[in-house]
């Protein structure tokens with residue numbers, strides 16, 4: 109595929125931006141079109157059977173507070189067509205090796221294929237082959253039920269109630285985020301720890317209050333070669349054996365979630381206690397795989413299945429819905445619109461939901477590791493901006509920290525707000541939920557309508573020199589996502605997949621490979637070399653003066 113700028117729709121969008129987009133005033137668009145809300149709102153529906161709230165299974169995506177007209181939408185859809193978004197999507201679902209720099213299929217949708225699609229890679233039915241998706245899911249079901257019921261016991265016969273997941277990146281962020289998001293459904297007698305950082309503090313704190321007799325370690329690593337994870341796992345193993353006077357049974361307390369059986373057995377975990385997946389699962393898309401075992405253990409396998417089912421419904425929507433109605437496609441096209449035609453550099457995702465407090469962190473890897481690329485499919489640098497900087501925090505907290513910049517700063521920050529209509533914790537007669545909702549509604553309204561100098565003056569009591577400081581320019585675009593019921597497993601699954609396919613759409617338009625991550629390699633290689641140099645004489649070799657100087661200073665300060 110050629111660069112995005114070479115599609116005729118790109119030039120048309122530039123003209124459109126200059127003629128309509130730049131002078132577009134959201135509040136005027138609403139004033140002149142009473143139908144605007146319904147025109148630019150899309151509804152996604154979950155089946156009653158999987159929803160946490162049968163009867164309230166809709167998720168509403170309100171795009172109406174964006175710089176959009178019918179013509180904008182037509183042009184963006186045209187761009188998607190010319191960029192071959194549908195063709196690329198179909199190639200992904202057909203198991204083609206669209207991760208072309210690693211010659212791999214991109215097939216995480218198979219992991220949540222509860223709908224019985226035929227899914228093959230290299231002619232092999234990945235669902236039903238030996239060691240395939242269904243077999244691993246069954247292994248996860250049996251194991252999670254055994255641990256939860258206490259049938260699976262530790263080496264002294266006790267139930268395992270502390271789970272320590274050791275993994276990093278995609279082997280950490282998904283499980284952390286999902287177990288936090290689904291805490292309401294979690295086993296109350298279970299303590300979860302997620303150890304990711306090589307900083308010894310992380311593992312030390314997790315082990316400090318853990319009892320080896322009741323602790324289960326999940327060593328989560330696609331490659332099983334990631335330095336942080338293998339080091340933390342070895343430290344955990346040493347701790348376990350020391351604490352149990354070498355009587356502890358590794359087989360009862362350590363399992364591996366990985367694609368690399370050779371390394372898993374070398375570490376000392378029996379292949380029977382390994383939950384596998386395939387190389388066509390990218391790390392940042394792996395929460396649906398065996399990497400999600402902590403989720404199944406915590407919320408139970410039935411809820412894990414619902415999580416997969418909600419995700420599958422969004423896959424189905426993405427796969428089968430025409431572009432103009434396709435919710436993740438619209439999200440992706442809007443992102444392209446803002447990034448490349450309005451110079452937006454960021455994308456804010458702010459959930460009005462405390463359980464979703466790690467959702468933005470999870471999306472950071474999904475978005476930025478996928479689309480933080482410069483090189484297009486023919487090896488030439490993109491002539492346009494690609495992946496935005498995604499950031500976020502839960503609201504209302506974020507309103508009291510960085511929202512100042514949103515409302516009065518100089519930058520355009522396209523923002524997504526997420527709210528569930530129903531709270532899992534309707535405390536104080538649902539007062540908290542009503543206040544949460546009022547803020548969710550107020551923020552997008554305030555960002556859009558702003559406040560003029562005249563309005564400030566009319567309020568009275570403001571000196572002339574203060575007026576400009578109290579003005580809000582408004583016209584800041586937002587997308588509001590409203591979950592009809594609670595955020596349960598299926599709703600969460602659907603929301604994650606919305607962002608997955610949004611990211612896919614962006615990458616497809618930008619003609620980049622959203623599925624590799626070569627950019628993380630260089631730092632790892634240099635760290636390996638420097639680790640050796642820390643134990644050698646001098647300030648290392650071949651470094652610039654700053655790196656060499658810092659290395660020397662570190663050694664001096666830490667008495668090495």
Ligand SMILES: O=P(O)(O)OC[C@H]1O[C@H](O)[C@H](O)[C@@H](O)[C@@H]1O
Pocket residue numbers: 276277278279328329330331332333334337391392477625628
């Ligand atoms: O699961 P692992 O093989 O241990 O990889 C863990 C993580 O580290 C890598 O550096 C990649 O950037 C991530 O995409 C990956 O999720």
